Amino acid sequence: MVELNIQTFVFFLFSLFTLGGGLGVATTRNLMHAALWLILSLFGVAGLFVLLSAPFLAAIQVLVYIGAIAILIIFAVMLTRSLTSLRTLFNRPAMSAIAAILLFLFLAVGVILPVWGQNGTQGNLPVSDTVGSTADLGVALVDRNQYVLPFEVASLLLTAAMIGAIVIARDDED
């Protein structure tokens, strides 16, 4: 079924980072520790990208997510007062556990299996042998018939994000 070679081992290691980091974020009481667990999780995702032969996306993951977004999250966390002692307002573990399991079953059976499972709508797509390189991505981004419009709209979206953030953050000025 699953061959035991080095790739599988590395895949399990990075999946452990990703899921373990996510679990750490959700369960720790210390906001700063939660941010660090998040960084571990994002790093696991970067490793998974490398295994999928997408090194460019792995580098982007580290550069943008860990280098910028995680730092911004930590900055945002600094704005709150009690970093180390969060008080839980809603502490009913039994109900929370049942709700979590129900949600998981709903997602797994209702969404993931019908689409990507054995007989799902996307399940039988053949895995291609050729892997696109980053240069191919570059060609696709400015090709008239491919992705040039989303490329430009992305720039517009980034501009709007920056303007919006500046307007909100400097709300105390005139």
Next chain:
Amino acid sequence: MAVLNEWAFIGVFFAVAWVFPILPIVGAWLIRPRKPNRVKLATYECGVETVGDTWVQFKVQYYIYGLVFLVFDVEMILLFPWALAYKQLDFFAFAAGLLFIFLLADALVYAWRKNALEWF
């Protein structure tokens, strides 16, 4: 698979890069003296006792710098594939890149005019 070999090198390098600093730290832990007392362990504040919580007034300016950096970061990573494939493409690629960069330079000018880039 040769490509994955390169990344295997990086993976092993990563593991070794973490082990290298740990060795002397452990060595130091074995060698050094251990005589903690209250004064030595106190937080450093130029020789006086600390007053109040360890919490600083977080200026929102730090956050704005991070935000502007984030927008430029995403812009630059979208420009890297463009730069890679640039030589094989025609003039339309230049025009598309020009429009892309121009829109973001526009955002920079806005931030400049609204004094979002000042260090207060």
Next chain:
Amino acid sequence: MPVGDCLNNFSACLVRGGASPDIANFISILLGVVLVATVPLVTVIFLIWVERKFAARVQDRLGPNRVGPFGLLQTIADALKMLSKEDITPIGADRFIYNLAPIISFAAVILMWAVVPFTAQHIGADLSIGILYFIAVASIGTVKIMVAGWSSNNKYALLGAFRTIALLLSYEVPLVLALLVPVLIAGTMSMQGIVRGQLGMWYFFMAPVAAIIFFVANLAETGRSPFDLLEAESEIIAGYNIEYSGFKWGIFMASEFLHAFTAALLAAVIFLGGWSGPLAEQIPILGFFYLGLKTAIFYLLSLLIRSTVPRVRVDQVMAFNWKFLVPLSIVNVLVTAFLLKVIQTLGLAPAPDRATDVVANLPQTAVLLVGNLVVIAFALWLTRRGVRAERLAEMEHEEEAVHEMAHSHAAAGD
């Protein structure tokens, strides 16, 4: 180099010896990793000596000259001293993260060495995204500062960490934008590919503005003068590493020196042609020597700047970045892209079979160089205009103030 050949065929040797191919591969990778990781460690010992001697000579004193011949063993003596110092972890510090920060610091800098092309045949890992890997690893550095600053449980460490991160984030923008230019010219992100692209003409002559921006942004990123306000001993004491003592502090310092050297190394690889030079491909050790020479040029330049230029104020630093460097680097990318298309249309680029010929690269270089000089001239003209306007406004202000004083004196005197 026979050692290199032995290494390249080591896994084959092991397989013939009976080990399975996977294990043989792993062992040869491990050996390569240890070899590549040892080079920066040996370098940093020598580097700290160079730094201290240079700074001492500029300040008209001798520098370390007692321990070993010419003081060469001073760094080792210091390291031994730091190993035996008491390590004081302050109360209330988050122990696990507090100990993690120096490790991340050192690991982040050493990781950059994995993609450095030492010679034509010896490189750690020739990734297809070499430059992006370097930038990604450089951006991990901000995490270590945050972690160190916060886990020290010290107001000043936290404040220092915030300022440092704001500075590092700001200067990463022109750094990456300046690195777009060699990628545009070379058409590849792999380090070995960029060095091979420079066999005809170094990128320093094709893109001097990008080289200068890269160098200046690296000065800020590595916290060297004139941007060393982060550890200005007279101001914020030691910034984010106040509470670190003993060998952990030593690791922070060592990784900072190594970062500065690594930045110079990468500048030499990307803009000065790395290992390229006469006979570098036939005799690999010569390539290594050329690389060392070119790195020394950049590194000694940064040492010179450090010893002579005064510190810049933090708001000036930020203004310089966002109002000068970032627009300059954006304009630089656009001008280079435009000129490359012009070169392509006019057919000035050298034919692929003559790509390593210096003369064949001259027309392309000339066009790009002229474009860069125009950009520099324009930037300087704009700056002069802005400075002149400011100075005029200041002079008018002063005249008004003098007038006011004269009036008030006259009014009071009567």
